[in-house]
Amino acid sequence: MKFMENLHSDNFFDSFLSLTAAFILGSLIGFERQYRQRTAGLRTNVLVALGAAIFVDIAITLNGADGAVRVIAYVVSGIGFLGAGVIMREEGNIQGLNTAATLWCSAAVGAAAGADLIIEAFLAAGFILAANTLLRPIGHAIDRWPLDDDAEVLNVIYIICGRQFSKEVMDKLHELLALYNYPPQDVDVEPFGEEDVEIAAALIATSIDSIHTKEIIQLLNDMPEVRHAYWDKNSMA
The missing domain is CATH 3.30.70.260 (ACT domain)
Known part of the structure; x- marks a missing residue:
């Protein structure tokens, strides 16, 4: 059976580690957004990170690094449609750009986790949190x-x-x-x-x-x- 052929303990542990990292890092990014009551909060950022990780992990399992690269390219472009949904224009003012950019970055973190680049995913999440917190008073x-x-x-x-x-x-x-x-x-x-x-x-x-x-x-x-x-x-x- 095809299911039994794909069922290997190494693959399962690798996928579990990738999705766990994506879940944790997406939660950290989403918590900051939820705390500030932004449109895309905790669950949205977690799901974006998890979705990217799942797609990349499947691509690696089925077709190795080449498949992962192709899927990542689609993730990068596809997440733009989701980000557009949180951007609003009211009376000439555009709101939600930072939230959309954060979703894009959450997808990048998830893709890194799905590609087994766990250290890079944690590093990227740290910079994203720094951009949304440390740079906030400077911007104001x-x-x-x-x-x-x-x-x-x-x-x-x-x-x-x-x-x-x-x-x-x-x-x-x-x-x-x-x-x-x-x-x-x-x-x-x-x-x-x-x-x-x-x-x-x-x-x-x-x-x-x-x-x-x-x-x-x-x-x-x-x-x-x-x-x-x-x-x-x-x-x-």
């Missing part, structure tokens, strides 16, 4: 630098709400900012206590009408899901 700091010699003003809306209401509140925030023609440059969601999250929408603008500011904050505070909303304005000259 760069975003807040003035673009020229003229004074810039950083305006940030902060909203505290229940974790379960974060999507509804963010939708309302985007609706209000679009209504007043103040599209956000960056929106972050961070845990705030055990049950709440803090939503921070950053804008860089030279002038914002204070009347509009008060109206936006008032409308947000009127929402029963919002515990507190306020506007912070700092000069960046």
